[in-house]
Structure formats: structure tokens, C-alpha cells
Amino acid sequence: MDKNQKEIDESWEVQPGKVVLKTPVVTINAGPVRCKRSGREKEFFLFDFPDxxxxxxxxxxxxxxxxxxxxxxxxxxxxxxxxxxxxxxxxxxxxxxxxxxxxxxxxxxxxxxxxxxxxxxxxxxxxxxxxxxxxxxxxxxxxxxxxxxxxxxxxxxxxxxxxxxxxxxxxxxxxxxxxxxxxxxx
The missing domain is CATH 3.90.79.10 (Nucleoside Triphosphate Pyrophosphohydrolase)
Known part of the structure; x- marks a missing residue:
């Protein structure tokens, strides 16, 4: 992994989310993400598709x-x-x-x-x-x-x-x- 990529990744904290919708083709998860540098936090949605x-x-x-x-x-x-x-x-x-x-x-x-x-x-x-x-x-x-x-x-x-x-x-x-x-x- 690129050194800069690791630094960026370490500056974000991703909490476990919860499933908000599950279908045969996609599962939608919602969970809090916090930027460690700014302290800001927001709920993000992840559309979990198969490859x-x-x-x-x-x-x-x-x-x-x-x-x-x-x-x-x-x-x-x-x-x-x-x-x-x-x-x-x-x-x-x-x-x-x-x-x-x-x-x-x-x-x-x-x-x-x-x-x-x-x-x-x-x-x-x-x-x-x-x-x-x-x-x-x-x-x-x-x-x-x-x-x-x-x-x-x-x-x-x-x-x-x-x-x-x-x-x-x-x-x-x-x-x-x-x-x-x-x-x-x-």
C-alpha cells in the first residue's frame, strides 16, 4: 500500500453499520464515519453489490x-x-x-x-x-x-x-x- 494511502486511511474511523435494506442484488448498509483530523462525523450509506x-x-x-x-x-x-x-x-x-x-x-x-x-x-x-x-x-x-x-x-x-x-x-x-x-x- 502507498504510504500516503495508509495515512489517509488512518485519518478516518469507520464504525460498524447496520443493514437498512437487503435485496437479491444489493444490500444497503448505513454507518457512522468520522474524520479524525476535523472531528466531524456523518452517517454514510454503502451499496454492497457482488462483483x-x-x-x-x-x-x-x-x-x-x-x-x-x-x-x-x-x-x-x-x-x-x-x-x-x-x-x-x-x-x-x-x-x-x-x-x-x-x-x-x-x-x-x-x-x-x-x-x-x-x-x-x-x-x-x-x-x-x-x-x-x-x-x-x-x-x-x-x-x-x-x-x-x-x-x-x-x-x-x-x-x-x-x-x-x-x-x-x-x-x-x-x-x-x-x-x-x-x-x-x-
Whole structure:
């Protein structure tokens, strides 16, 4: 750990919190946090999500596998890359391969983690991993969850860039994953 990081961490006192809401996808905790330097204290809320994965899946023809699905938050259909939650006891790489197969029916020959971010460190402590799966092929029908209605799409890298420029792809974590992929290619 960086010396400055340790000094900052030691200047804050975080008390145990209490669960204020528990759902299948998030637990919200509330607890007091005190700044030792100023003496100020305030109740903070922590949205405790499981870790997530986003999958950049590339066919042998260099097509990117995208999905279109309804998102309750925006109340509209969104174009994204496959992704989902990491199950308890599951590693992010396995979760990425599982989610890709479940949502699209695609699987690949090689998979690796190419990035990790903290979605919102102000109120969350989970991570979102980007998994790159190459040489993917359609091997099965999707096995969608009860409330999933996903359309699978294949786009060239140039077309994906255009979808980003026009705002058709505007999901922050998806954009981040595509940036990891773009950086990897150089």
C-alpha cells in the first residue's frame, strides 16, 4: 500500500453499520464515519453489490458480440456487451465465460481478464472486471434469466466506435471495458 494511502486511511474511523435494506442484488448498509483530523462525523450509506463482469467477446472474423436489452434504470433498450454478477465462490474469469454463454450462446477458445474498475467508490466497494474472450463461436442457445429478453448482435470494431460516438452505447462500464480492449490492441 502507498504510504500516503495508509495515512489517509488512518485519518478516518469507520464504525460498524447496520443493514437498512437487503435485496437479491444489493444490500444497503448505513454507518457512522468520522474524520479524525476535523472531528466531524456523518452517517454514510454503502451499496454492497457482488462483483460484476463485462465480456468483450470477439469472433474469428473480428466481430464484437453485443446485446440489446431493456434496462429498468433508463426505461429503454440499451446496447451493451454481455455481463452480469459474479456468483459467491466464483472467480471473475469463470463468471465472464458463464455469462457470455448464458446471454448469447457464444463460447471461445481463450479468455483472460484485461481490466478491473471500482464502479463508484463513493458508495460501493465492489469491482467490475473486464473479460476478453477471443475466437468465440455460437455453441448453444442462450439460457436467459426469467426477466431477460436479450437480442444478440455482431458489429465490427468500426461500427462499435460509431455506436459510441452517436451515444447509442452509453453505459459507463461498457465504455470502460471497450477502452480496456482498445488499449490492449495498441
Amino acid at each position: 460484476w463482469v463485462n465480456i468483450v467477446a470477439i469472433t474469428s472474423e473480428q466481430q464484437i458480440v453485443l446485446i440489446r436489452q431493456f434496462r429498468y434504470g433508463t426505461k429503454k433498450m440499451e446496447i451493451e456487451i454481455p455481463g452480469g454478477m459474479v456468483n459467491p465462490g466464483e472467480n471473475p474469469l469463470a463468471a465472464g465465460c458463464r455469462e457470455l454463454l448464458e446471454e448469447t450462446g457464444y463460447a471461445g477458445n481463450s479468455a483472460r481478464i484485461i481490466g478491473k474498475v471500482c464502479p463508484n467508490p463513493a458508495i460501493q466497494r465492489n469491482a467490475c472486471y473486464t473479460v476478453l474472450v477471443e475466437d468465440v463461436k455460437k455453441v448453444a442457445d442462450p439460457a436467459l434469466d426469467d426477466m431477460e429478453d436479450i437480442e444478440c448482435l455482431l458489429y465490427s470494431e468500426a461500427d462499435v466506435r460509431q455506436l459510441i460516438k452517436t451515444g447509442e452505447i452509453d453505459h459507463g462500464l461498457v465504455l470502460n471495458a471497450l477502452m480496456f480492449y482498445d488499449d490492449l490492441k495498441g
